[in-house]
Amino acid sequence: MGDGAKSLLLHGAILLSLFGLQFVLPEYHQLAVTRILLLAVFAMGYNLLFGYTGLLSLGHAMFFGAGMYGAGLSAYHLGWAVPSAMLLGVACGALLALLVGLVALRTTGVAFMIVTLMISQVGYLATVYFTTWTRGDEGLVMPEAARSFTLFGHTWLLTDPVTRYNLALILLAIAMAVLLWVARGRFGRALVAVRENEDRTRMLGYHTFVIKLKALLLSGAVSAAAGAAYALMFAYIGSSFTTIQYSIDPLLYTLLGGAGTVAGPVLGTFLMFYLVDYASELTNAYLLVTGIVLVVLVLFFPRGILGAIRERWLRWLP
Amino acid sequence: MDFGPFLFLATLEGLVQAAVLCLTALGLSLVFGVMRVVNVAHGEFFMLGAVLAWWVTGWFGGHPALGFVVALALAPVLVGGIAWAGERMVLKRVSYDPEATIVATIGMLYIIQQTTLLTFGPDARPVEPPFYFRVQFPWFGYSGYKLCVIVAAAVLLLAAWFVITRTRLGLVMRATQFDRETAQNFGIAVDRVYAMVFAIGAGLAAAGAVLVVPVQQAHYLMGGDPLLLSFIVVIIGGLGSIRGTLVAALLIGLCDGIISVFFSPTLAKMLSTLAVALVLVFRPQGLMGARQRG
Numbered sequence: 001m002g003d004g005a006k007s008l009l010l011h012g013a014i015l016l017s018l019f020g021l022q023f024v025l026p027e028y029h030q031l032a033v034t035r036i037l038l039l040a041v042f043a044m045g046y047n048l049l050f051g052y053t054g055l056l057s058l059g060h061a062m063f064f065g066a067g068m069y070g071a072g073l074s075a076y077h078l079g080w081a082v083p084s085a086m087l088l089g090v091a092c093g094a095l096l097a098l099l100v101g102l103v104a105l106r107t108t109g110v111a112f113m114i115v116t117l118m119i120s121q122v123g124y125l126a127t128v129y130f131t132t133w134t135r136g137d138e139g140l141v142m143p144e145a146a147r148s149f150t151l152f153g154h155t156w157l158l159t160d161p162v163t164r165y166n167l168a169l170i171l172l173a174i175a176m177a178v179l180l181w182v183a184r185g186r187f188g189r190a191l192v193a194v195r196e197n198e199d200r201t202r203m204l205g206y207h208t209f210v211i212k213l214k215a216l217l218l219s220g221a222v223s224a225a226a227g228a229a230y231a232l233m234f235a236y237i238g239s240s241f242t243t244i245q246y247s248i249d250p251l252l253y254t255l256l257g258g259a260g261t262v263a264g265p266v267l268g269t270f271l272m273f274y275l276v277d278y279a280s281e282l283t284n285a286y287l288l289v290t291g292i293v294l295v296v297l298v299l300f301f302p303r304g305i306l307g308a309i310r311e312r313w314l315r316w317l318p
Numbered sequence: 319m320d321f322g323p324f325l326f327l328a329t330l331e332g333l334v335q336a337a338v339l340c341l342t343a344l345g346l347s348l349v350f351g352v353m354r355v356v357n358v359a360h361g362e363f364f365m366l367g368a369v370l371a372w373w374v375t376g377w378f379g380g381h382p383a384l385g386f387v388v389a390l391a392l393a394p395v396l397v398g399g400i401a402w403a404g405e406r407m408v409l410k411r412v413s414y415d416p417e418a419t420i421v422a423t424i425g426m427l428y429i430i431q432q433t434t435l436l437t438f439g440p441d442a443r444p445v446e447p448p449f450y451f452r453v454q455f456p457w458f459g460y461s462g463y464k465l466c467v468i469v470a471a472a473v474l475l476l477a478a479w480f481v482i483t484r485t486r487l488g489l490v491m492r493a494t495q496f497d498r499e500t501a502q503n504f505g506i507a508v509d510r511v512y513a514m515v516f517a518i519g520a521g522l523a524a525a526g527a528v529l530v531v532p533v534q535q536a537h538y539l540m541g542g543d544p545l546l547l548s549f550i551v552v553i554i555g556g557l558g559s560i561r562g563t564l565v566a567a568l569l570i571g572l573c574d575g576i577i578s579v580f581f582s583p584t585l586a587k588m589l590s591t592l593a594v595a596l597v598l599v600f601r602p603q604g605l606m607g608a609r610q611r612g
Contacts (some may be wrong), residue, residue: 033564056417110356110416112550120596150404185518217539255421285435291428298422299411 003316004184007262010317011118011180013171014263022165024143030161037168038230039253043265045222046250048179051260052188053215055105058113058247059120062100065127065242066092067224072237073133075146078079082149082158084230089234094217094226101216105209108198117247124242139238147235154249164233172266174183175222179262181317182218191215220271252290255297258306262318267305323457327580329572334464334533336571338526340564342544343551344478345522347563350552350567352495355414358423361524362403362430362547367440367524368392368536372445374605375501383448390528395523401520405513412514427541434538438598447532459611467529474525482560489517523548547574550594556604 018307022030042064049055070092074080080088104115128136146155156163182188193201202208231237249272250265257268274294280284288316303307310317346360370393371386378385404426411419451462482488493501494511502508523544534540551570555562568589577586597604 056420058420072599103596103599110420111598111602113417113420114356114553115595115598118549118591118598122588124593124597125584125591129582129584129588283436284440285432287428288432288436291425291430291432294425295408295422295429298418298425299408302418311526 005318007180007184007318008203011176011263013239014178014266015169016302018169018172019166021170022162027161030165032273032277034161034165034168034233035230036269037165037172038152038233039227039249039273040266040269041168041172042223042226043250043253043257043269044172044179044262045219045224045226045261046211047254047265048117048182048191048222049215049219050194050254051258051264052183052224053212055212055216056113057116058244058251059100059116059118059123060219061242062120062123062244062251063093063097063220063223064227064230064250065123066096066220067227067229068231068237069127069134070224070239071228072140072231075232076140076237077133079145081141082146082156082232083151084171085146086225086232089228089231090221090225093227096224097217097220098116098213100183100220101122101213105212105216116246117290120242120247121244124244126241130299134239135238137239139240142232142237146232158233158235162184168229170232171225173297175225176262176266178218178222183262186213187290189212195260217241237286247289257302258304258310261304261306261310263305264306271305281293320457323324323455324579325576326455327460327574330464331579332572332575334530335575337468338530339544339547339551339571340475340567341471341526343447343555343561343563343567344475344550345519345526346548347552347555347560348491348515348522349519351560352491353409353414353512355409355416355419356423357516357519358420358521358545359426359430360548361371361408361541361543362427363397363520363541364523364527364544365434365536365538365541366397366400366430367527368531368534368540369434369446369565370396370524370537371528372438372443372536375445382446386445386448386532388529389523390525392526393528397524398495398601402513402517405516410509417500418522427555428519430526431538431541432590438536438538440538442535445531461533464525464533466535471526474522478522487514491541500506547571550590553594553598554604559604562604 022034025033042060044062046057046060048207067089071085071089074088075082075085100116100119104112104119107115127134134140147159148155150156156167158164182191190201191205193206194203194208194211198208227241229250230241253268254265255268256272257266258264275288275289277295279289299306303311306317342360342364344361346357349355349357350359371389374389374392375382375385378388408422408426409419412422414447447463449463452459453462453465482491490501490506490511493504493506496506498508526544546569551566552563554570555564555566574590
């Protein structure tokens with residue numbers, strides 16, 4: 001069996017088992033996994049930039065937030081239907097990524113991290129400052145009209161947990177398909193080339209700035225899709241989703257699962273979400289877990305779980 | 319109050335801010351300059367300084383000045399010790415790789431902050447100033463302690479300047495900053511210098527926090543603002559340039575103090591953060607610094 005077939009089989013199996021999971025999960029965990037699926041999409045978008053292109057952003061909350069506010073504000077203030085609000089959210093994320101990329105990609109390494117961190121902080125402050133429209137920390141609850149939509153002749157109820165679960169799964173499947181297509185194709189190889197040695201890639205005749213900008217654009221759009229879906233499905237938008245915490249989470253998920261692997265961020269999100277969920281039952285200082293996992297990963301497992309598996313056993317893992 | 323005295327008051331407030339910011343940012347700048355790593359946990363060392371000050375002053379009782387002086391001496395040393403341990407256990411083992419270090423210090427940030435939440439609790443706690451004394455200006459009275467903060471910070475900065483430029487330790491630090499490999503060839507234990515610098519940087523932040531905690535209260539989340547402001551200062555002043563750091567800290571502390579008296583703090587923060595990000599993109603050597611050698 002070829003490598004392509006193996007990886008298709010593996011990721012198909014992952015999606016299928018996630019589909020099957022909804023029939024065995026109790027209601028609480030069904031809701032939790034719905035959130036995990038969306039956060040995993042966010043992490044996959046992040047991974048595209050961090051894992052494949054080697055650009056560590058500390059400001060991806062701004063893309064998640066752009067999607068969230070793009071979708072949420074248009075649904076709340078303009079009364080847009082869910083599908084068009086969703087598309088607007090993704091477009092906002094892509095546009096923001098383009099603008100940020102044109103500026104921030106002039107820097108590399110540590111400067112890139114700090115610049116993205118700061119621009120994202122500006123985004124957070126903006127959601128607090130324009131409180132007339134966003135209601136800042138308090139946030140907005142989506143109106144009744146945005147709780148259902150008609151598409152392909154079927155009315156989808158976003159209040160129904162099963163519908164939400166499957167819509168989130170569809171989004172994950174799309175993101176996974178995009179990532180697989182990127183990872184196995186010419187574009188993905190160009191990204192990895194930039195990650196491994198940007199100067200040499202440039203010498204080979206590639207316009208590395210354009211490659212990085214495309215990567216950021218796609219990464220921002222995928223992250224924004226997660227944010228937009230999160231806003232519409234859980235009917236709430238607020239400033240807390242644009243804080244630094246939401247920039248660090250996808251980094252953590254990606255590092256844990258394995259940067260530069262397609263399924264890694266999904267695995268990382270699952271593990272980390274439940275770890276934090278469990279810790280938060282024990283103590284209010286549950287973010288301690290986040291800190292410990294980060295340090296342990298950096299010290300002992302810099303490649304993450306799937307990264308280590310790929311290194312030892314499954315060389316073909318995309 | 320007229321505009322003149324009002325501006326004077328705002329300037330005083332700005333100076334207090336600037337004095338503390340000088341200490342905190344100098345710590346971050348030293349770490350970045352010598353070790354070439356960004357310490358995201360720097361704000362937490364500041365917070366630890368304040369929390370330890372609360373703890374020490376409470377433990378001592380008696381006259382508040384006694385506990386405060388002990389806190390001012392003890393907190394930086396303890397925080398420096400914690401930073402030293404963190405450096406040995408984590409940063410050294412990732413070989414100061416810039417990206418790994420940032421991720422690791424984010425982890426340290428959470429560990430320190432959340433451990434404080436577990437032990438110190440979620441409440442803000444006041445620390446009594448060592449003395450009450452009002453300086454009476456013609457238009458308003460002003461806390462004598464705040465003026466004392468400015469003087470104390472200036473003294474500490476002078477001491478730091480003396481150590482950096484006039485002692486063997488400072489010479490070794492500067493040599494390591496200038497060229498790590500040559501320094502090593504000349505028999506400098508670069509490794510130990512790094513640990514020392516990381517500890518000193520954290521200690522400076524802690525000292526700033528002890529000075530300011532009587533007018534601010536200790537809280538486990540108080541590290542965020544000093545961290546962001548120190549970043550801004552270090553970037554504007556030029557990465558690794560100590561003189562630039564001090565000038566920028568003075569400027570930004572003053573501006574921040576004055577602007578937040580007159581304008582909406584959120585808008586001011588938004589615009590200044592954006593401006594600083596652009597400085598880092600278009601003038602990475604800082605507004606005042608010269609280009610660093612590779």
